[in-house]
Amino acid sequence: MFNAEAYRRDFPILSRQVHGQPLVYxxxxxxSQKPQAVIDAIVEYYTQHNANVHRGVHQLSDESTTAFHDSRRVIAEFFGAKPSELVIVRNTTEAANLVARSWGEQAVTADDVLLLSEMDHHSNLVPWQQLAAKTQAQIMVVPFTETGRLDMGRLQQLLTEAGARLKLVALSHVSNALGTVNPIAEIAELLADHRHQYQVSTRFFVDGAQAAPHLPIEFAKLGVDFYAVSAHKMLGPMGIGAVLIPEALLAELPPFLYGGGMIDVVTTHTATFIDDLEERFTAGTPDVAGLVGWAAACQYLAKIGMSQVAKYDVELVELTIQKLSQLPAITILGPTKPEKSDQELGRVGSVSFVYKGVHSHDVSQILDSVGVAVRSGHHCTMPLHVKLGVAASTRASFQLYTTPAELDVLVTGLEKVKATFGV
Ligand SMILES: Cc1ncc(COP(=O)(O)O)c(C=O)c1O
Known part of the structure; x- marks a missing residue:
């Protein structure tokens, strides 16, 4: 049995109180919150090994360089990728910007189509909009269905409409507002056929920010060109993330940032850049402590097993849907039932909802007063909220330390909303 109560003890912040109530995060x-193992790894790095990496001919620099490379290896392995395929960035947002700049600005022209989705986070929309504005490429948009799933029929039509002009498909693996798990491997197969049929090199960018904390990711098997993740959503530190790029494609890409670390020979007027894939995208001093902390988070999750984490997460989502469905004022966003009786729910990580007649900020404030931390607003998905005809929603989102008892506190808080607003 999955023992969330036991894992909670690994997260010091979970024992604190807010407004005199136990924190329900x-x-x-x-x-996400960070386990002691991640905090310890960062403290140990700064108290024992801190020095700049590479080129330093002294003990600490050697240790730091080893920590840097070991961490890259652990993180890459966690995602089923090679260390050379891991391009370190600050977060998923930077990953999309890196791809839009490094790949997009040399590959995309005015004849091309960029296919985006209506359910995506602004971080997976705005960089492509900027790229389209610079190149005059056309944006097409895949809608989502009434049940909150990507409209696969429309997606296939759009692939045909775009034909040989299709340069990029950018989608999220898991929606941060609907919780929907998009069929990434299936779409990757459609794109493989598309490339073959039209003899083009359409690229597939996947925003894995909400998938990496809840699902096992096997990059080598997904068949995507770019897979972006943020450490801080998967028990690691803030300010570090990655975009996974297959070696062959990475070798074709120009560097994103220029400066120390990624050069070969520099004169006052010119520079050449190293071929090494790991180094070419590491300009300047890397966040070694961040990588060390992220690697510790990967090890923590790997020890529990991502399939166990995923299974437990689905249980939490189903339980939340069941509990919230009993409150008449609440409308749940996203899938609430499997598409067919023999299928899974296809949803992980969070449950967003609208409380009829009460603004989500008020809902969140009342929940905060009973110790429950949720998010309110458009969750950086304005097009999604516009389509649903709501300005904002309230989102409860989970981690392996979330317990069913905490979901009961959420319901108690929502009953307080009812008592306060009389709806
Ligand atoms: C689906 C999705 N994509 C991208 C992001 C952006 O992540 P970051 O702020 O770490 O860049 C988020 C953050 O909430 C997200 O949920």
């Missing part, structure tokens, strides 16, 4: 989609 249900804002994990915004950022």
């Amino acid at each position: 249900l804002d994990n989609a915004a950022t």
Whole structure:
């Protein structure tokens, strides 16, 4: 049995109180809490090994360089990728910007189509909009269905409409507002056929920010060109993330940032850049402590097993849907039932909802007063909220330390909303 209560003890912050109540942290989609193992790894790095990496001919620099490379290896392995395929960035947002700049600005022209989705986070929309504005490429948009799933029929039509002009498909693996798990491997297969049929090199960018904390990711098997993740949503530190890029594609990409670390020979007027894939995208001093902390988070999760984490997460989501469905004022966003009786729910991580007649900020404030931390607003998905005809929603999101008892506190808080607003 999955023992969330036992894992809770690994997270010091979970034992604190807010407003005199035990903290019920249900804002994990915004950022997760960190286990002691991650905090210790960062403290140990700074207290024992801190020095700049590479080129330093002294003990600490050697240790720091080893920590840097070992951490990269652990993180890459966690995602089923090679260390050379891991391009370190600050977060998923930077990953999309890196790809839009490094790949997009050289590959995309005015004849091209970028296919985006209506359910995506602004971080997976705005960088492509900027790229389209610079290149005059056309944006097409995949809608989502009434039940909150990507409209696969429309997606296939759009692939045909775009034909040989299709340069990029950018989608999220898991929606941060609907919780929907998009069929990434299936779409990757459609794109493989598309490339073959039109003899083009359409690229597939996947935003894995909300998938990496809840699902096992096997990059080598997914068949995508770019897979972006943020450490802070998966028990690691803030300010570090990655975009996974297959070696062959990475070798074609120009560097994103220029400066120390990634050069070969520099004169006052020119520079050449190293071929080494790991180094070419590491300009300047890397966040070694961040990597060390992230690697510790990967090890923590790997020890529990991501399939166990995923299974427990689905239980939490189903239980939340069941509990919230009993409150008449609440409308749940996203899938609430499997598409077919023999299928899974296809949803992880969070449950967003609208409380009829009460603004989500008021809902969140009342929940906060009973110790429950949730998020309110548009969750950086304005197009999604516009489509649903709501200005904002309240989102409860989970981690492996979330317990069913905490979901009961959420319901108690929502009953207080009813008592306060009389709706
Ligand atoms: C689906 C999705 N994509 C991208 C992001 C952006 O992540 P970051 O702020 O770490 O760049 C988020 C953050 O909430 C997200 O949920």
